Every structure is written in structure tokens, then in C-alpha cells.
Amino acid sequence: VFMIVDSTYGYLDANKFAKEQFEELADIHKGEKLSGRLIDLFLSEKTEMVIGERHYEKFIKELTVKDKVRGYCLIMLNVTKRYNMMEELKEAKESKSNFLSNMSHEIRTPMNAIVGMTEILLRSDLSDQDRGYLMNIKNSGASLLTIINDILDFSKIESGKLEIIEEEY
Numbered sequence: 001v002f003m004i005v006d007s008t009y010g011y012l013d014a015n016k017f018a019k020e021q022f023e024e025l026a027d028i029h030k031g032e033k034l035s036g037r038l039i040d041l042f043l044s045e046k047t048e049m050v051i052g053e054r055h056y057e058k059f060i061k062e063l064t065v066k067d068k069v070r071g072y073c074l075i076m077l078n079v080t081k082r083y084n085m086m087e088e089l090k091e092a093k094e095s096k097s098n099f100l101s102n103m104s105h106e107i108r109t110p111m112n113a114i115v116g117m118t119e120i121l122l123r124s125d126l127s128d129q130d131r132g133y134l135m136n137i138k139n140s141g142a143s144l145l146t147i148i149n150d151i152l153d154f155s156k157i158e159s160g161k162l163e164i165i166e167e168e169y
Contacts, residue, residue: 001076007069009039055083101155108148115141
């Protein structure tokens with residue numbers, strides 16, 4: 001969308017996309033003052049806007065001659081695809097965080113059982129070889145639990161659910 005007006009917001013020119021987007025441009029003649037809605041587009045400080053189902057990024061450029069403002073140029077870029085892509089990425093990130101959180105909880109419970117049962121077996125009479133095997137199971141299980149807990153922490157950080165408490169120690 002591209003539109004040019006003079007310094008009093010009198011219409012000068014617009015491209016076909018501007019005329020399609022703003023019906024009031026169809027009946028306006030060169031020099032006639034724009035409608036209040038269109039003047040608001042030029043005066044608004046908002047740089048992002050939604051019109052219908054389209055998302056736009058807005059730019060205003062002053063047109064000056066010898067340091068005197070003679071008019072304004074409005075450029076509105078259609079950023080709907082980028083906006084939709086960002087929304088999809090947000091949803092994908094949220095889905096990933098939920099998946100990691102759920103899977104971490106589902107894996108942590110059986111891993112705790114494995115580590116706990118290994119600990120119980122280590123308290124019984126065992127050959128040195130069996131004790132070595134169980135220690136490997138216990139150490140590997142503890143390492144996996146650390147990884148699972150780290151994944152849970154990352155998913156909590158991403159979702160904003162991790163609470164940091166300051167304490168002296």
C-alpha cells in the first residue's frame with residue numbers, strides 16, 4: 001500500500017493496492033482532503049496494524065523541499081505471512097515444551113524405580129561381579145535422571161513456570 005498526500009492531508013496519489021484497501025480513495029480527487037480514518041493512519045504512532053485479516057507494518061516519510069514539509073508518503077507492507085509464521089512458531093514451541101515436560105515426568109517415574117530397586121539390591125549379599133553390574137546400573141540411572149531433570153528445568157524456564165528464590169547460603 002502506497003499513498004501520497006500534501007502537507008494538509010490533501011490527496012495526491014495512491015497505488016492500486018491502497019485503492020483496493022481503502023474504498024474511499026475511489027471517489028476522491030487530487031487535492032481533496034482525506035477522510036478522518038485515512039488521516040488517522042498518517043497521524044497514528046502505531047507501526048503495526050491489522051486491517052481485516054491482514055497485518056501491516058506502517059512507515060511514514062516526510063516529503064520536504066528546502067527544509068519545508070510539503071507532504072507525506074504512507075507505505076504499508078503486508079506482513080501477514082510473517083505474522084502467521086511467528087504464530088505457528090509460538091504454537092510449535094509451546095507444543096514442544098509441553099511434550100518435553102510430559103515425557104520427562106513419564107520417564108522420571110520408572111527411572112526413580114530403577115535407581116531405587118538397584119539401591120535395595122546393593123544392600124544384599126552379592127558377588128563382586130554382581131555388585132559391579134549393579135553399580136553400573138545405579139550410576140547410569142542417576143546420570144539419566146540428571147538429564148531428565150535438566151530437560152524438566154528447561155521446559156519450566158521456557159514456559160515461565162520456574163521460580164527462582166534468592167537465599168543466602
